[in-house]
Amino acid sequence: MKRIICLLCALALFGGFCPAVSAQSEPLTDGRSRYEMDVTLDTDASRLTETVTVTFANRSGQPWEQVCFTDFVPAVQEHAQPGAYTSAVTAVTGGDGGALEYVSDREQCLLTATLPQPLEPGAVTSVTIRYEADVPQTQGERFQQASFPGSSGVTYRLCQFYPMLCPWRDGAFVHHPYAFSGEAFFTECADYRLRLRLPEQFTVIASGDELLAETEDGQALWQIVGENMRDLVITATTEFAQPFTGQVDGVTINSWGTPEQAGQAERSLQIAMNSVELFDRLFGQYPYDELDICVAYMPGSAGGIEYPGLVEIIQADVSGEATFAAAVAHETAHQWFYAVVGNDQYDEPFLDEGFASFCEYLYREYVLGESREDLAADIDGVRAYMDLLIDQPGFQLDLTYGDYQQADGDGSGLHYYFAIYELSDVFFWQMRQAMGDQAFYGMLRSWYESQRFGTPTIDQFLTHLSDASGGDSAVSALVSQYMTRA
Numbered sequence: 001m002k003r004i005i006c007l008l009c010a011l012a013l014f015g016g017f018c019p020a021v022s023a024q025s026e027p028l029t030d031g032r033s034r035y036e037m038d039v040t041l042d043t044d045a046s047r048l049t050e051t052v053t054v055t056f057a058n059r060s061g062q063p064w065e066q067v068c069f070t071d072f073v074p075a076v077q078e079h080a081q082p083g084a085y086t087s088a089v090t091a092v093t094g095g096d097g098g099a100l101e102y103v104s105d106r107e108q109c110l111l112t113a114t115l116p117q118p119l120e121p122g123a124v125t126s127v128t129i130r131y132e133a134d135v136p137q138t139q140g141e142r143f144q145q146a147s148f149p150g151s152s153g154v155t156y157r158l159c160q161f162y163p164m165l166c167p168w169r170d171g172a173f174v175h176h177p178y179a180f181s182g183e184a185f186f187t188e189c190a191d192y193r194l195r196l197r198l199p200e201q202f203t204v205i206a207s208g209d210e211l212l213a214e215t216e217d218g219q220a221l222w223q224i225v226g227e228n229m230r231d232l233v234i235t236a237t238t239e240f241a242q243p244f245t246g247q248v249d250g251v252t253i254n255s256w257g258t259p260e261q262a263g264q265a266e267r268s269l270q271i272a273m274n275s276v277e278l279f280d281r282l283f284g285q286y287p288y289d290e291l292d293i294c295v296a297y298m299p300g301s302a303g304g305i306e307y308p309g310l311v312e313i314i315q316a317d318v319s320g321e322a323t324f325a326a327a328v329a330h331e332t333a334h335q336w337f338y339a340v341v342g343n344d345q346y347d348e349p350f351l352d353e354g355f356a357s358f359c360e361y362l363y364r365e366y367v368l369g370e371s372r373e374d375l376a377a378d379i380d381g382v383r384a385y386m387d388l389l390i391d392q393p394g395f396q397l398d399l400t401y402g403d404y405q406q407a408d409g410d411g412s413g414l415h416y417y418f419a420i421y422e423l424s425d426v427f428f429w430q431m432r433q434a435m436g437d438q439a440f441y442g443m444l445r446s447w448y449e450s451q452r453f454g455t456p457t458i459d460q461f462l463t464h465l466s467d468a469s470g471g472d473s474a475v476s477a478l479v480s481q482y483m484t485r486a
């Protein structure tokens with residue numbers, strides 16, 4: 001019922017939606033920014049045309065003369081094929097409809113707009129950005145069009161396809177370079193209303209709730225509503241069959257794939273349902289009504305990619321049960337640690353990837369029934385290897401994505417992988433042993449509950465951990481062993 005009411009409300013709101021005029025007239029919900037977007041996907045030209053209105057409050061303690069937006073599309077386009085694709089900001093206007101001065105730096109993936117007058121702390125304004133971009137025909141990108149081998153259809157993966165308001169932290173807007181290996185992004189929760197026009201043969205799967213509102217002359221209008229979400233992502237496809245669907249703890253889970261991928265889609269559904277049930281019990285309730293699992297064509301990639309309310313899993317051989325289950329469980333765990341409890345993935349990747357990686361072990365223990373002894377043996381094997389590396393620079397848990405890349409020196413991503421995935425597993429396993437199950441899971445539940453929809457830091461987590469353990473010396477010793485800032 002909640003979802004139906006939300007969609008009916010969205011219909012009413014969209015009916016009078018005029019970004020440049022009405023965006024500021026409606027108060028923000030709990031101070032969250034609001035994105036109102038009108039998007040057209042021209043599949044003949046493979047080009048997006050967007051009008052994006054962002055209404056936001058100055059939640060800092062100082063006036064803002066300018067405001068910054070991250071635009072990752074140019075980085076993906078150049079990576080796919082240098083010089084082959086274009087994108088452009090065509091206009092930027094303020095809440096009164098007047099033109100704003102702006103600088104669009106494609107190399108830095110940064111859009112900076114100068115406000116007509118300083119925005120005082122606590123004040124609210126809006127900025128409307130008109131934007132156009134080619135969707136690259138490529139493989140393995142978050143923003144792309146591609147077809148599965150042997151398919152006559154096409155799938156558009158529209159991820160980070162719009163200018164995103166940069167978070168404010170420590171006296172400045174935070175902007176990071178695009179990461180092609182791993183996820184290294186930073187966005188705050190916001191509310192989304194989006195109208196998407198595209199050919200009617202496409203199925204649309206998105207973060208939040210999506211509704212096919214109307215079709216006319218071969219075109220469809222979809223309306224998408226997302227509340228309190230860290231990002232909004234869209235999959236538009238002519239390749240997928242009807243989803244396998246299930247429910248657990250009041251959440252509808254849809255698992256999508258091509259007809260040839262029915263086995264993977266069905267298996268993904270069961271793993272995701274098991275994961276939601278497990279993580280609800282261990283950490284706290286999944287907050288959204290729906291979760292979509294999509295098979296994605298990402299040759300050369302491993303595992304999948306997480307977004308709020310939607311995860312992508314690579315096309316895979318499901319015969320390796322434990323490995324495949326771990327991948328789906330990992331990406332599902334990101335709904336708790338990234339989508340809900342957010343973080344700066346570039347500066348502090350441990351806070352989401354480290355947590356999600358350890359969740360793979362929890363899935364293996366509680367769902368697959370692997371013994372603690374066998375899992376401990378796995379951890380001991382990782383620990384023995386990591387003990388050889390832990391004293392070397394670049395193998396601690398509290399480094400930035402850039403630190404790991406610099407330690408590599410060759411772009412291999414090995415420092416990031418070993419520290420954030422392997423070493424995090426050892427850290428959490430030993431922490432669980434030091435604290436005991438009751439205190440350990442209590443610590444994780446209270447962390448999830450206290451930080452829902454926020455963007456906490458490692459320092460905040462370490463304070464929480466110390467408080468939850470009562471300053472236990474064994475816990476402090478583990479932090480000192482694995483963190484540089486202990």
